[in-house]
Amino acid sequence: MSPAPNAILHEIFGYEQFRGPQAAIVDHVIAGGDALVLMPTGGGKSLCYQIPAIARQRAGHGVTIVVSPLIALMHDQVGALHEAGVEAAFLNSTLSMEDASSVEKRMLRGEVTLVYAAPERVTTPRFLSQLQAMHDNGRLSLFAIDEAHCVSQWGHDFRPEYRALTALHERFPGVPRMALTATADDITRADILERLQLGDARQFISSFDRPNIRYTIVEKKDATAQLLRFIEREHEGEAGIVYCQTRKRVEEIAATLSQQGIRALPYHAGLDQDVRQANQDRFLREEGIVMAATIAFGMGIDKPDVRFVAHVDMPKNIEGYYQETGRGGRDGLPADAWMAYGLQDVVNQRRMIDESPAGDEFKQVMRGKLDALLALAEATDCRRVRLLAYFGEASKPCGNCDNCLNPPAVWDGTDAARKLLSTIYRVQQQSGISFGAGHIMDILRGKPTEKVKQFDHERLSTFGIGAGFSEAQLRGVLRQLIAIGALSVDSEAFNTLRLTEGSRAVLKGELSVRLRESVSLPPERSRRRADEKVREKTRAPAASAGLTGQAEALFTALKAWRADVARAHNLPAYVIFHDATLAAIAAMSPSSLDDLQGISGIGETKLAKYGSDVLRVVAEAS
Structure with missing residues (x-):
């Protein structure tokens, strides 16, 4: 490639050489080509459009417009460019009318290299007319659409306003465009290309592997206590993010961690804007802060020294999980991705899909994405191999995830599954109504509870035939049955269990159910085994490791x-x-x-x- 990009890389950013496909991407875009760039978090996506922006402006092509969804990201990106000596600006609601007008005038005169703006602003008639004036004067160089997965309904963070970005191709067909994202499976990738009319764009797909991240998934028992032990044992005093499904859960986790002496803050959309911004600023600017958050705290989190990302509730899909865990270890040093999940997570995620007002096609795709995440959670082989395979990338066992470090024993849960399904069938046949998981397990294990006696379920032929199974084992079987569609959960009837067409194959013995022993042992034995096999604490080395x-x-x-x-x-x-x-x-x-x-x-x-x-x-x- 020409020496100019390398010179810019060294002169502006202080680096000697590009990483991975960066050089090829930069060269292609500088030459005026369209591009779809898939690069993992921390892989250096920003340089892929910042260096072409600088090079193309020096060549007289004008201003690059960066479409970015987050105010915080715009502020820090522009601040970093200023520190490096690059003229950049943002247009968002934090600016006064006077300051916004000043930025627009400089943009129209071609006096800035990059202007960051949200998709809602970029697609307004006023802004489009400004772009038209720049284009007519030869001052419109490049469009960089960051977080491009937001354009796809199949993506994990779909934003309808991104769809209107089609106008950029329609009105300025000669201006190169690049779409960038850290996560997109095949269906999302195809949707990005179609929605942004990037059919002729060259695709640059980097490895999705983040070898410095250790993946660990545990059975949820008391998620808060488990999280606390994880942080205290392995990440005391270090920065981390804890993702929760609800605002209430965020508040609870932040409060509990704080009570235990951990510097924790909450972040969710229900907080006052000033509080939310102050908490985010503290997380980014101070060391050792743990942020408890919903997915509202996400894109644009550039902090390099996040040493762990924890999920106390299961995400909706692998893309979301990968994107969120990718915020750990951006500096390339070791980081942990830790998740606790249980039967209720499976039930909740299924219910949200089923109750969605979306069409059947969308629901089917979402179920498939959830199934892939469930398969990752229940896997007994290498987590990383499974994760990368989802994105179409072949790999070998990593030797660094929980399953590689401590291979779980596997047991055959087919007999337990058939007994559970038979119990559900007989309960419905006798009572004419459905019941929840707890009651079904009580019957199977032969527990004469008041509810069992009330409905005369002691008389069922399956009463007590599963007395040899622990509750933990049966919950693991239920998770698996729901995951493979052999059971459904009726959210409108108090989360009761119902048989499906898929139940037949399990009942007939045509489909086996195999589970991790480590998540299905009785509690006492499970704890003992965990104590025996607990891995030695491996604190992530600081950047200063080796200095004395x-x-x-x-x-x-x-x-x-x-x-x-x-x-x-x-x-x-x-x-x-x-x-x-x-x-x-x-x-x-x-x-x-x-x-x-x-x-x-x-x-x-x-x-x-x-x-x-x-x-x-x-x-x-x-």
């Missing part, structure tokens, strides 16, 4: 200086310099600006802006 003595002290001094600069600029500390850059400075202990020039992450503008201050900190700490 003077270098370690210098790293600490540099972080304190960086924190002061970040506060003064109202930016997250990593926007000034990443930890890895500070660690490299500490290891080298430079004495001149020339020494600083070769360090990754220090471009020309940052060298001019901060070089002398960095050398002063080094000298004072020596």
